[in-house]
Amino acid sequence: MTVIPLFLLNSCIQEEKLSPIQIENQVDAIVEKIHSGFFDFEVKGGTEDQRISIENEGMDGVYGVRMSDLENLEGENLSLFICSNSLNPGILQKIKINDASNTFAVCRYSVGLSYKAEVAVLLEQIEDERLEIIGRFDQGNITASELDAEMKRLRESFSVSYLAIKNFYSEFFKECLHTLVTEISKIFNEDQWQTFVKCVDI
Numbered sequence: 001m002t003v004i005p006l007f008l009l010n011s012c013i014q015e016e017k018l019s020p021i022q023i024e025n026q027v028d029a030i031v032e033k034i035h036s037g038f039f040d041f042e043v044k045g046g047t048e049d050q051r052i053s054i055e056n057e058g059m060d061g062v063y064g065v066r067m068s069d070l071e072n073l074e075g076e077n078l079s080l081f082i083c084s085n086s087l088n089p090g091i092l093q094k095i096k097i098n099d100a101s102n103t104f105a106v107c108r109y110s111v112g113l114s115y116k117a118e119v120a121v122l123l124e125q126i127e128d129e130r131l132e133i134i135g136r137f138d139q140g141n142i143t144a145s146e147l148d149a150e151m152k153r154l155r156e157s158f159s160v161s162y163l164a165i166k167n168f169y170s171e172f173f174k175e176c177l178h179t180l181v182t183e184i185s186k187i188f189n190e191d192q193w194q195t196f197v198k199c200v201d202i
Contacts (some may be wrong), residue, residue: 018194023193026193026197027177027181027182027185030080030181030197030200031177031178032173032179033081033200033201034061034079035061035062035170035173036061038061038062038063038166038170039059039060039166039170040061041055041058041060041162042055043056043158043162046151046154046155046158048134048137048151051123051126051127051130052123052126052130052154052158053123054123054162056118057116057119057120058119058165058166059108059112059115059116060118062177063108063173063176063177065081068135071190073106079183079199079200081101081201082182082199083150083196083200084097084184084196086199087150087188087192087195087196089188093188095186096187097184097187100179100183100187101180103175103179103180104176104179104180107175108173108176109180111169111172111173111176112173114169115165119162119165122158122161122162126154126157126161126180129154129157130151130154130169133147133154134147134152137171141149149199153170
């Protein structure tokens, strides 16, 4: 009877380690999933009585997370941080994760300055149009039904322009996020990383 050494059995039972390309693919998938929240927005107002508005200056998804939000880890936008904390990282890992998170915050802030400025200009332009439409209605130049149609057109016009701004800045924000997730993949050991991947649920 042939006896198979125990260390050979163990090596067969152990899962193969992921290659750098496989980990990189996982990083990309996580980034794509979390970044999609940037395009999850709601346009409010755009009526005779209310100007068009958006939440958080347009910083949707993970890019709108504040330090105060991290004290109460709830919500889909915080999944990245929830999953990191659920692994109970060691002290050194926590320090490195904090450093990576700070780098992400600085990057997001830098991109956000120009992005929010463009969004603010768009909001003011749309508000000028809204007031002009209301002025025409008050002067009797358009009917109530025409007013409603104009407001609907205005909201649609804003959404198209707003989405165009988001598309322009999307890759810049995504690069900030990609750097963060890449760093997390390096900070965690392989078992932790795979648990993290499952937690994010890509």
